[in-house]
Amino acid sequence: MADEPQETLHEAKLVRWATSGNAGTEPIPAATVIPIRDRHGSLEVLMLRRNSKIAFGGMWVFPGGRVDPGDTDPAHPGDDFAAARRAAVREAQEEAGLEISSDALLPLSHWTPPAITPRRYLTWFFLAPAPAGEVVIDGGEIHEHMWMSTAQAFARRDAGEIEIAPPTFVTLHRLSAWQSVTETLDAVRDLVPERFETHIAIEDGGPTALWHGDAGWSASDADAAGARHRLRMHKSGWSYERTA
Numbered sequence: 001m002a003d004e005p006q007e008t009l010h011e012a013k014l015v016r017w018a019t020s021g022n023a024g025t026e027p028i029p030a031a032t033v034i035p036i037r038d039r040h041g042s043l044e045v046l047m048l049r050r051n052s053k054i055a056f057g058g059m060w061v062f063p064g065g066r067v068d069p070g071d072t073d074p075a076h077p078g079d080d081f082a083a084a085r086r087a088a089v090r091e092a093q094e095e096a097g098l099e100i101s102s103d104a105l106l107p108l109s110h111w112t113p114p115a116i117t118p119r120r121y122l123t124w125f126f127l128a129p130a131p132a133g134e135v136v137i138d139g140g141e142i143h144e145h146m147w148m149s150t151a152q153a154f155a156r157r158d159a160g161e162i163e164i165a166p167p168t169f170v171t172l173h174r175l176s177a178w179q180s181v182t183e184t185l186d187a188v189r190d191l192v193p194e195r196f197e198t199h200i201a202i203e204d205g206g207p208t209a210l211w212h213g214d215a216g217w218s219a220s221d222a223d224a225a226g227a228r229h230r231l232r233m234h235k236s237g238w239s240y241e242r243t244a
Contacts, residue, residue, distance in 0.1 A: 027112075029080060030121040031088040032064030033105065034171065035098060035130040038181050042149045045175065046130060048095060048137065049144040049162070060146075060153075060162045062171075063095045064088065066121065081107075084124040092128075096145065097136030104128045106185060107193040108174075111167045114198050125171060127188050129181050150176040158237065166198065166209045166231050173240050205234035213243065 035046040047060045064087075071086040073079060085102050092098045105126040113120045135145050148156070150172045156162045157169075164172075178184040199210045201222035208230050210217045215226025222230070227243040 027120045027122045029067040029084060029087075030065060030123040031067060031084040031091065031126065032062045032123055033088040033092045033100060033126045033128055034062045034108070034175075035092065035096070035100065035128055036175075036181050036184060037130040037147065039147065041179075042151075043175065043179055043181065043184060044147045044149050045153070045172070046096065046098075046135065046145065046147055047153065047162075048142045051141050051143055058163060059168075060164050061168060062125075063092045063098070064123065065091045065095070081124070085126065088124070088126045095137065095142050098133065099131055100128050101131075106188045108188055108191075109167075109171070109194045109196060112195070112197040114200050123167070124193075125167070127184065129185065166233065167196065169238060170196070170231060170240060203232070203234070205232070205236055208232045208234075 037044050037046075046062065048063060049060050050058065067080075067083050067087040068090070071083045071090065073082060073086075076082060085105055088105060089100055089102050092100045105128050107124060108127045109125045111121075111123045111125065113122075137143070137145050153162070153164070153172050154176075157164055175184065178187060196211050199217055199220040201208045201210055201216060201220045203222050208222045210220060210222065211229045213227055213229040214224075215228070216222050216224035217229070228241045229243065230241055232239045232241070
């Protein structure tokens with residue numbers, strides 16, 4: 001197993017989650033922030049490589065983590081969205097040394113993993129312009145960082161140089177529609193945050209993640225005829241398909 005490509009290991013993990021038949025753990029609220037900047041005429045995102053010994057180990061992710069008790073306002077204990085915003089700000093500082101204002105965060109999406117996933121993080125994804133200052137990582141939870149255009153991220157993933165999770169892949173795909181920070185923020189500011197509840201289907205080529213709008217979503221049936229909203233994570237390559 002030690003010599004298997006990271007992509008193969010990740011695919012095998014997805015298959016085990018989808019076919020285990022075990023109930024997942026209690027969902028854990030979490031938040032992620034996607035810092036973006038303009039560089040060389042294109043949009044770049046900050047990505048971090050997580051320690052291989054922790055959750056999502058070895059993967060390249062955006063700064064983020066679970067919502068801690070201290071992120072909740074005692075005066076508004078039921079405001080999970082506000083707690084997620086505070087968690088995103090805190091994680092950006094802890095993992096990347098970036099001081100991002102809560103007011104700068106724009107909600108982009110919310111992700112719910114399959115019910116049978118062993119560790120379930122219910123995660124808000126926020127977008128924010130990168131503040132001035134250098135990225136500083138701790139070398140503990142985070143081992144590397146890199147600013148990448150979406151095209152660079154996809155090219156490195158396809159070459160087997162980095163490993164990313166499905167929500168990250170779909171988010172990068174979405175960001176690829178915009179060319180600058182201003183264009184991205186203007187577009188997202190007018191959008192209703194999209195909610196993704198992931199269902200997994202197993203096809204001959206590998207696992208496929210299904211989301212709302214896909215004809216096979218409710219039954220986790222990749223063969224169902226009709227509209228498509230899915231990510232095929234097959235050994236032959238990953239491909240995101242969404243019916244307009």
